[in-house]
Amino acid sequence: MKKLTLPLTKDAVKELRAGESVSITGVVLTARDCAHKRLISLLNEKKPLPFEIKDAVIYYAGPCPAKPDKVSGSCGPTTSARMEGFAPTLLDLGLGAIIGKGEMNVETREALKRNTAVYFAAIGGAGALYGLSIKSSKCVAFDDLMSEAVYRLEVEDFPAIVAYDCYGGSIY
Amino acid sequence: MRKINTSVIEETVYNMALHAGVSITPACLDAMNFACEVEGSDAARFALETLIDNAHVASTENLPVCQDTGLAVVILEIGQEVFLEGKALKDAVNNGVRRAYADGYFRKSVCDPITRKNTGDNTPAVIHTEVVEGDKVSITYLPKGFGSENMSRLYMLKPAQGVEGIIDAIVETVKLAGSRPCPPVFVGVGIGGSFDTCAFLAKKALTREVGTYNPREDIAEIEREALRKINALNIGCQGFHGDTTALGVACEWAHTHIAGLPVAVNIQCHCVRLEKEVL
Numbered sequence: 410m411k412k413l414t415l416p417l418t419k420d421a422v423k424e425l426r427a428g429e430s431v432s433i434t435g436v437v438l439t440a441r442d443c444a445h446k447r448l449i450s451l452l453n454e455k456k457p458l459p460f461e462i463k464d465a466v467i468y469y470a471g472p473c474p475a476k477p478d479k480v481s482g483s484c485g486p487t488t489s490a491r492m493e494g495f496a497p498t499l500l501d502l503g504l505g506a507i508i509g510k511g512e513m514n515v516e517t518r519e520a521l522k523r524n525t526a527v528y529f530a531a532i533g534g535a536g537a538l539y540g541l542s543i544k545s546s547k548c549v550a551f552d553d554l555m556s557e558a559v560y561r562l563e564v565e566d567f568p569a570i571v572a573y574d575c576y577g578g579s580i581y
Numbered sequence: 582m583r584k585i586n587t588s589v590i591e592e593t594v595y596n597m598a599l600h601a602g603v604s605i606t607p608a609c610l611d612a613m614n615f616a617c618e619v620e621g622s623d624a625a626r627f628a629l630e631t632l633i634d635n636a637h638v639a640s641t642e643n644l645p646v647c648q649d650t651g652l653a654v655v656i657l658e659i660g661q662e663v664f665l666e667g668k669a670l671k672d673a674v675n676n677g678v679r680r681a682y683a684d685g686y687f688r689k690s691v692c693d694p695i696t697r698k699n700t701g702d703n704t705p706a707v708i709h710t711e712v713v714e715g716d717k718v719s720i721t722y723l724p725k726g727f728g729s730e731n732m733s734r735l736y737m738l739k740p741a742q743g744v745e746g747i748i749d750a751i752v753e754t755v756k757l758a759g760s761r762p763c764p765p766v767f768v769g770v771g772i773g774g775s776f777d778t779c780a781f782l783a784k785k786a787l788t789r790e791v792g793t794y795n796p797r798e799d800i801a802e803i804e805r806e807a808l809r810k811i812n813a814l815n816i817g818c819q820g821f822h823g824d825t826t827a828l829g830v831a832c833e834w835a836h837t838h839i840a841g842l843p844v845a846v847n848i849q850c851h852c853v854r855l856e857k858e859v860l
Contacts (some may be wrong), residue, residue: 428624430624430627431858434796436636436737436831442697443697459592463611470648471647471649471688472688473644473645473646473688474686474687474688475686479644481643481690482644482648482686482688483639483644483648487649487656488731488761490761490763499601508762510728510760510762510763510819511728511743511759511760511761511762511819512761528822530760532632532818532819533728533763533850534632534635534646534763534850534851534852535634536635536645536646536647536648536649537635537638537639537642537648538631538634538635539642540644541638553688554699555699556648556688556690556699557699563668568631570624570628570821580624580822581757581760581820581821
């Protein structure tokens with residue numbers, strides 16, 4: 410399994426091929442349906458995003474609350490297809506990688522290609538394992554959205570598969 | 582007339598919800614283990630191994646198996662000789678769910694459909710009640726994740742489409758869902774009834790144990806044939822291609838109108854969480 414450290418350089422992205430299994434360490438930002446809607450609204454209103462999008466990695470996830478003795482609750486990926494209407498815009502602004510689960514549309518795959526970005530599929534349903542791979546968690550935007558807020562997560566040895574590479578290759 | 586205080590129902594629902602959130606059913610885990618043993622694709626086997634590992638970690642660490650701890654679906658079969666005393670049944674069930682989601686540190690995933698505002702406590706639950714013979718109360722608790730729920734479909738087939746049409750509808754639903762609902766899936770199918778009861782039958786089919794067949798042989802044959810065709814789709818675990826796309830197909834049926842053949846297909850992900858209790 411290839412070990413990857415975030416943020417990924419474009420050269421590192423170019424090394425990845427669909428189907429390859431990887432283990433990811435570094436910072437990711439969670440965002441799902443409601444957070445994406447707000448991010449796009451901010452962009453439409455020409456307002457700044459609440460985090461640096463360039464080279465960021467967005468993880469389509471909404472964690473369970475953390476137990477008192479844990480850093481995070483269970484936190485596996487959610488279905489990426491629901492975010493495919495937003496993904497190309499964010500990729501064109503410099504988003505470096507996406508982590509989610511399941512197929513995404515052709516517009517997203519094209520945006521990954523033109524921006525030399527990558528889409529990783531995490532294993533949907535492995536929420537407990539992913540929760541334990543989180544070493545720190547901090548809400549950075551939209552805290553009123555509860556589990557749908559944007560959390561900055563430091564992950565360590567987070568298992569995933571390269572689902573779409575930057576050459577248009579696909580595991581699906 | 583047997584008296585049951587609804588506070589007993591609240592406690593029972595509370596315990597069922599707490600346990601369900603951290604455990605997939607033994608039958609589902611058996612089916613996953615078998616799928617993993619026979620899987621020919623490396624990527625699908627990697628995913629299956631990860632999921633089996635996850636199920637063990639969740640139960641030993643008492644953590645939610647999946648972060649989508651679901652919309653709580655509660656099916657109550659109430660014996661007609663039972664007198665329910667105490668607070669309203671609906672409030673008792675919702676209290677049990679509310680307390681379990683707080684104490685279990687489960688995700689609160691219930692919101693207003695228009696404003697999308699989260700209710701904050703995972704209530705209201707979806708509560709189905711049926712009055713049956715006897716003096717018992719049977720409770721079935723199914724926390725339903727929505728990655729899979731979103732991929733469900735309802736067909737109003739023509740009667741002439743028959744068994745072939747039913748099987749095609751089941752297979753088409755799984756094919757269109759592809760990698761999105763966290764395959765391998767468990768497929769609940771309602772056949773017959775009306776628009777509404779058909780969808781409920783599909784949900785009820787998901788409360789059957791994975792790997793069981795309908796006692797009616799012609800219905801069991803539909804289950805077997807649909808499962809065979811689904812697994813020939815080569816979607817595989819997580820859509821990574823592979824031998825197991827579904828762990829099982831369960832069909833429930835009801836009489837219908839001479840003009841119709843409703844078929845509802847309710848998709849459940851591989852994370853089957855289900856509890857049953859009889860009071």
